[in-house]
Amino acid sequence: MSGSGLRSGQLADAAGVNLQTVRYYERRGLLPSPQRSPGGHRLYPADTVTLLRVIKTAQRLGFTLDEVADLLAAGRRRHGDRSGLQARARDKLVEVEQKLADLTVIRDTLRAALSAGCDDLVACAASTCCPLPFAGGTT
Incomplete structure (x- = not known):
């Protein structure tokens, strides 16, 4: 060349x-x-x-x-x-579907927080009606 x-x-x-x-x-x-x-x-x-x-x-x-x-x-x-691509594409599809499921949960939680009127994270965390999933809880 x-x-x-x-x-x-x-x-x-x-x-x-x-x-x-x-x-x-x-x-x-x-x-x-x-x-x-x-x-x-x-x-x-x-x-x-x-x-x-x-x-x-x-x-x-x-x-x-x-x-x-x-x-x-x-x-x-x-x-x-194409078996290498097929296997890797299947694995990637599983990964993408899991991310979509995770994003759906996030979307739904944010919608619930908006509907509940959450305006302050600290106040919301102390409220029993807060839909946000605070880790650990207050027990």
């Missing part, structure tokens, strides 16, 4: 990320080390745009960068076998 490829800024623009993201992902090993131009510029193959988009999409789905790295490594090892 001598002389061809995308420079860092071109890659970042094409993938919709900033230059620091490209460099960070490279340091983390999420992106392969690029070739260098005779002038020392990083030159990335065009398919690196897709790889960056995959990483960002996985992050939006709730995967951490460590989990993304594992997914990418599993994909390279399996060559088309």
